[in-house]
Amino acid sequence: MDNTQTKKQTAVITVVGHDRVGIIAAVSRLLADKNVNINDISQTILQDVFTMIMMVDLSKSQEDIKLLADELEALGKSLEISIRIQHTDIFDAMHRI
Amino acid sequence: MFNEFEILETIRMFQEQHLDVRTITMGISLMDCATGDSEKTCQIIYDKICRKAEHLVKTGEDISREYGIPIIHKRISVTPISLVAASGDTRDYTCYARALDRAAAQVGINFIGGFSALVQKGYSDSDRALIASIPEALATTDLVCSSINLATTRVGINMDAVRDMGKIIKQTAELTADQDAIGCAKLVVFANAPDDNPFMAGAFLGPGEPECVINVGVSGPGVVKHAMESARGQDLGVLADTIKRAAFKITRVGQLVAREASRRLDVPFGIIDLSLAPTPVVGDSIARILEEFGLDTCGAWGTTAALAMLNDAVKKGGTMASSFVGGLSGAFIPVSEDEGMIAAVNAGALSLEKLEAMTCVCSVGIDMVAIPGDTPAETISGIIADEMAVGTFNNKTTAVRIIPVPGKTVGDTVSYGGLLGSAPIMKVNSASPADFINRGGRIPAPIHSMKN
Incomplete structure (x- = not known):
């Protein structure tokens, strides 16, 4: 949380919605196009809802996280699921002391 | 790294429980x-x-x-x-x-x-x-x-x-x-107005404050309510701990935002205000949290005790999450901006007198309360005097934001829309404090003000 340290360029992408063919493919393709590396991926069905969590690295991407958020949101709309990207700092702040 | 539970807990706080930086x-x-x-x-x-x-x-x-x-x-x-x-x-x-x-x-x-x-x-x-x-x-x-x-x-x-x-x-x-x-x-x-309060309508920059400063108010009644639901049937010690944990997480979010805003704007960070502030949206109500303690309706006997514990637990959890805490830091209990408060007033369970009692243990006071337009100025001053006494003699901040609505009386409702919400006109005790108010002068400081 130090102000002067170089910020980590990692983010968490969460996909929540009804399962269907091609969700992972579509999200991965978008990320590959933007040169965003996927560090980790997990998926599960929680209370009948498909949930996918991706840890991604933005350091090699030229894309601004805000633009990426817009594009993921648009992709989510077309697939009728919810896709969010959030900087990992928020999870650090909330869950790590 | 983070596990699924942690990630989904955070996502739900934002998506379903209305967690926000206010x-x-x-x-x-x-x-x-x-x-x-x-x-x-x-x-x-x-x-x-x-x-x-x-x-x-x-x-x-x-x-x-x-x-x-x-x-x-x-x-x-x-x-x-x-x-x-x-x-x-x-x-x-x-x-x-x-x-x-x-x-x-x-x-x-x-x-x-x-x-x-x-x-x-x-x-x-x-x-x-x-x-x-x-x-x-x-x-x-x-x-x-x-x-x-x-x-x-x-x-x-x-x-x-x-x-x-x-x-x-x-x-x-x-x-x-x-x-x-x-x-x-x-x-x-x-x-006892705070110099660094980020919340309206009471925000001003006190004379001892820096040239420019960033103060942040976080809020999350929905998160606290949701956490408390997981402790149904447990004793109050468990409940206090549950609230503290939720308050800690909420405040860490505020701290992160405050630091980022401070860094990007190149303006020093002042304080985080730990208040729980409601909005008129369902699921974002302080009254519903109080009811989650086990009260039928906000305003029932026991409400003040529940609010005292809530307020204290929020502060204890929040203090550990931020290096600088200030402002009002406590639960807000405005009427018009809280769907549960409005329901309690409409049900006849919450009176102005009970609200006054609640202000002894929370952060603000008689807030966003609509009263009949024909309420005399001296009576409004009487309400203010009582609230000022609660703050002054208990060494805490209190406030009055009261709205005598012209042409409206008990039974009517006024609607302001947006975050100001809508308010049922509340009954005001009609006995007059006019002679007391018109004496003028000052009420001397309480004996416990002499600490030097």
């Missing part, structure tokens, strides 16, 4: 704007606010997008105008309010606070001028909020000002009668 408030000192020419001073004020806050809204929106955190308001607090305007050549201070209003609109914020005076021990000429200008100032501007500090534990209660503010509130209501007295929703009187 406000990023930039405090801007106007001390260096004062000149002998009021018109010139207004121009300098406008220019300075526009310059300092140029990137405030954009920065807030960027942070919101990158972290996926809703940031509801971007706001500004300024040096009390009674101090800045004192050396000017006019005693009609509405021009200052209009300058603040224009600047607020220019930088795109939704409220600016600081049309204020600190009169706990007496009036300067400038304080008198400011207070006399309040009704016109609030009627002719949209974004300006006004606050007056009437009492402190150190010096006691200025009862002359308590008497005068009853009249000013009535006049403000009359001048904005066509909008159900909305002017009164932008006017608050305080005991």
Whole structure:
């Protein structure tokens, strides 16, 4: 949380919605196009809802996280699921002391 | 790294439980704007606010997008105008309010606070001028909020000002009668007003504050309520611990946003305000949290005890999550802005007297309460006097933001829309305190103020 340290360029992408063919493919393709590396991926069905969590690295991407958020949101709309990207700092702040 | 539970817990807090950062408030000192020419001073004020806050809204929106955190308001607090305007050549201070209003609109914020005076021990000429200008100032501007500090534990209660503010509130209501007295929703009187409060309508930048500072107010009644649901049937010790954990997480989010905003704007970070603030949205209510303790309806006997415990647990959890805590830091219990409070009033379970008792253990006071328009000014002053006494003698902040709605009476409802919500008109005790109020003078400071 130090102000002067170089910020980590990692983010968490969460996909929540009804399962269907091609969700992972579509999200991965978008990320590959933007040169965003996927560090980790997990998926599960929680209370009948498909949930996918991706840890991604933005350091090699030229894309601004805000633009990426817009594009993921648009992709989510077309697939009728919810896709969010959030900087990992928020999870650090909330869950790590 | 993080496990699924942690990630989904965070996502749900934002998506389902209405967790948000309620406000990023930039405090801007106007001390260096004062000149002998009021018109010139207004121009300098406008220019300075526009310059300092140029990137405030954009920065807030960027942070919101990158972290996926809703940031509801971007706001500004300024040096009390009674101090800045004192050396000017006019005693009609509405021009200052209009300058603040224009600047607020220019930088795109939704409220600016600081049309204020600190009169706990007496009036300067400038304080008198400011207070006399309040009704016109609030009627002719949209974004300006006004606050007056009437009492402190150190010096006691200025009862002359308590008497005068009853009249000013009535006049403000009359001048904005066509909008159900909305002017009164932008006017608050305080005991022990904090200098670094980021929340409206009471935000101003106190005289001991820096040139420019970022204060952040977080909020998450829904998160606290949701966490408490997992502790149903458990004893109160478990419940206290549950609330503390939720408050800790909420506050860490605020701390992250505050640091980011401070870094990006190159403005020092001041404080995090740990208040739980409701909105009219279902699922964002303080009253519903109190009911989760096991009360039928907010206002039932036991409400004050539940609120005391809630307020304390939120502070204990929040304090550990932030290096600097300040402002009001406690649960807000406005009526119009809280769906559960409105329901409790409509059910006849919550009276003005019970609200007063609740203010002994929470952060603000009689807040956003609509009362009949024919309530005498002395009665409003009586309500203020009682609330000032609660704050002064218990060494805490209290406030009154009350709306005597012209032409409306008990049984009616007024609706302001948006975050101000809607309010049922509440019954006011009709016995008169007029002779007490008209005595004037000061109520001396309590004995426990003498700590030196």
